[in-house]
Amino acid sequence: xxxxxxxxxxxxxxxxxxxFTMSDLARRLSISKTSxxxxxxxxxxxxxxxxxxxxxxxxxxxxEICNNSxxxxxxxxxxxxxxxxxxxxxxxNPRLYDDLGHYYPxxxxxxxxxxxxxxxxxxxxxxxxxxxxxxRPINVSVxxxxxxxxxxxxxxxxxxxxxxxxxxxxxxxxxxxIVFGLLHHKE
Numbered sequence: 506x507x508x509x510x511x512x513x514x515x516x517x518x519x520x521x522x523x524x525f526t527m528s529d530l531a532r533r534l535s536i537s538k539t540s541x542x543x544x545x546x547x548x549x550x551x552x553x554x555x556x557x558x559x560x561x562x563x564x565x566x567x568x569e570i571c572n573n574s575x576x577x578x579x580x581x582x583x584x585x586x587x588x589x590x591x592x593x594x595x596x597x598n599p600r601l602y603d604d605l606g607h608y609y610p611x612x613x614x615x616x617x618x619x620x621x622x623x624x625x626x627x628x629x630x631x632x633x634x635x636x637x638x639x640x641r642p643i644n645v646s647v648x649x650x651x652x653x654x655x656x657x658x659x660x661x662x663x664x665x666x667x668x669x670x671x672x673x674x675x676x677x678x679x680x681x682x683i684v685f686g687l688l689h690h691k692e
Contacts, residue, residue, distance in 0.1 A: 559593065
């Protein structure tokens with residue numbers, strides 16, 4: 506039942522962001538709020554568990570990408586730049602990240618810390634790609650800042666809404682520009 510609640514709560518987050526209520530969730534599951542609280546002490550715990558489940562999912566994907574010997578280092582970098590949670594399906598609520606920071610600051614910090622860890626992993630791959638001469642030498646600190654700033658802006662409600670994009674679309678476009686730059690591909 507706990508997993509069923511997590512999945513239903515993730516569905517609520519897709520629609521309402523973190524502003525869903527436990528009553529909304531109980532109604533969706535056709536159970537009482539008391540039954541929800543038998544499994545989760547609070548909505549904060551539920552939101553926290555959704556985020557940790559999504560983070561765990563991304564970490565598994567990252568390991569699969571990094572351990573895949575069939576991928577070149579550049580393909581691994583592309584994969585890490587585009588990875589997003591699969592466990593709950595795409596959560597395309599553009600307000601989610603902004604609302605987390607406003608209503609759930611400790612969970613926002615959890616996500617922010619994870620993103621920093623993810624960037625450090627990416628930085629390691631970039632350093633490795635430079636050492637192996639797979640990519641040209643770049644200032645990795647500047648690269649890390651570009652990715653950080655770009656991801657913060659790309660995942661903001663305003664940008665996604667104005668651009669009529671999902672977060673996955675935005676990450677894919679960012680990856681294409683970062684990896685291939687602005688020049689035409691030479692064939």
